Amino acid sequence: MEAVVCTKLGDPSLPLTDQDAPIIVSSSHPIPPLTSATSVRVRVVxxxxxxxxxxxxxGKYQEKLPLPFVPGSDYSGIVDAVGDSVNSFKVGDRVCSLADVGSFAEFIVTDQKNLFLVPDGCDLVAAGALPVAFGTSHVALVHRAQLKAGQVLLVLGAAGGVGLSAIQIGKVCGAVVIAVARGTEKLQFLKSMGVDHVVDSSKESVIDSVKSFLKTRKLAGVDVLYDPVGGKLTKESMKVLNWGAHILIIGFASGEVPVVPANIALVKNWTVHGLxxxxxxxxRPHVLIDSLNELLQWLSKGVISVNISHSYPLSKANLAFATLKDRKVLGKVMLVMGASPKAKL
Known part of the structure; x- marks a missing residue:
């Protein structure tokens, strides 16, 4: 089968012909066998x-993987084979899931407990983009911060995969949503998503813009900060947080881990959530299961949508990583089996 294999650590956006390229695309990687009576093999879509x-x-993630490995996390596909004791799925079922590694390949094996049926009406490619980005935002906003109607949600890095998912879930919850991103095209897209206020962090002061909007709406401040960026932007955003606000630490796309001053968190009764x-x-497997099942229902009913910004075949995986690295994404970058390179930007 075809698979992307990481053979050494390095920048995966490098051309595959470069001697320093850490990934190769193998056309003869072994198809994984069923490993137990409850295992399921999925043909990845x-x-x-x-x-x-x-x-x-x-080599900069908090969990280090032994080399070589097939990268990958969330995926969707069709059940190809099942173990003798599998009772929840059958060959031909449409499914999605999350793996620690291994989804950048034509086939992947997992236990039936890790799979989710994709409802009728759901686009299978969209379902493959759902678990990590939307799952992260749903658990963060619904289960951890318990975002409520009328509260103010501030989303940093709003044009990326997790950012767009946070915006949509925020609107489903009835929140007032403020989105921060960089560039005119991204801001125009965010406006089309129904965001209440957008801030171009490359051209204007985030604090001044947010404060002006809050004053116009007669709102006291931000109730929930959703932060996949870190760095200076996190520090600035703390200046507009309400008493009792929730800070959701999602990631550090800026490359800089922010410091949340404990003395201010104490005085203002902030709750800081690592997510x-x-x-x-x-x-908390039950939380994840309930979350993904609700998201799949929302997707099937059109309550939420997944914007696929770029899609590539496995053979162009380095270009997919380059798109992610260069921040050219509005939503999700996908590897689609048999796809032709596509870009909306």
Missing amino acids: ATSLNFANYLQIL YWGSHRIH
Whole structure:
């Protein structure tokens, strides 16, 4: 089968012909066998690129993977084979899931407990983009911050995969949503998503713009900060937080880990949530299961949508990573089996 294989650590956006390229595309990688009576083999249709995949190959992720490995995380596909004790799925079922590694390939094997049926009416490629980005935002906003109608949600890095998912879930919850991104095209797209206020962090002061909007709406401040960026932007955003606000630490796309001053958090009664979504599979699996099932229902009913910004075949995986690295994304970058390179930007 065809698969992307990481053979050494480095920048996965490098041309595959470069001697320093850390990934190769193998056309003869072995098809994984069923490993237990409850295992299921899935023929992958689409798999999502997440910033964590990029960091894993760079060797900068919090969990280090032994080399070589097939990268990948969330994916969708068709059940290809099932173990003798599998009772929840059958060959031909449309499914999606999340893996620690391995989805950047034509086939992947997992246990039936890790799979989710994709409802009728759901686009299978969109379902492959759902688990990590939308799952992260749903657990963060609904389960952790318990976002309520009328509250103010501030989303940093709003044009990326997790950012757009946070915006949509915020609107489903009835929140007033403020989105921060860079560039005219991204801001125009965010406006089309129904965002209440957009801020171009490359051209204007985030604090001044947010304060002006809050004053116009007669709102006291921000109730929930959704932060996949980190760095200077986090520090600035704290200046507009309400008493009792929730800070959701999602990631550090800026490359800089921010410091939340404990003395100010104490005085203002802030709650700081670290949100490592994948670890819920170990510590709170029921939360993750309930979350993804609700998201799949929302997707099937059109309550939420997944914007596929770029899609590539496995053979162009380095170009997919380059798109992610260069911040050219509005939503999700996907590897789609048999796809032709496509870009909306």
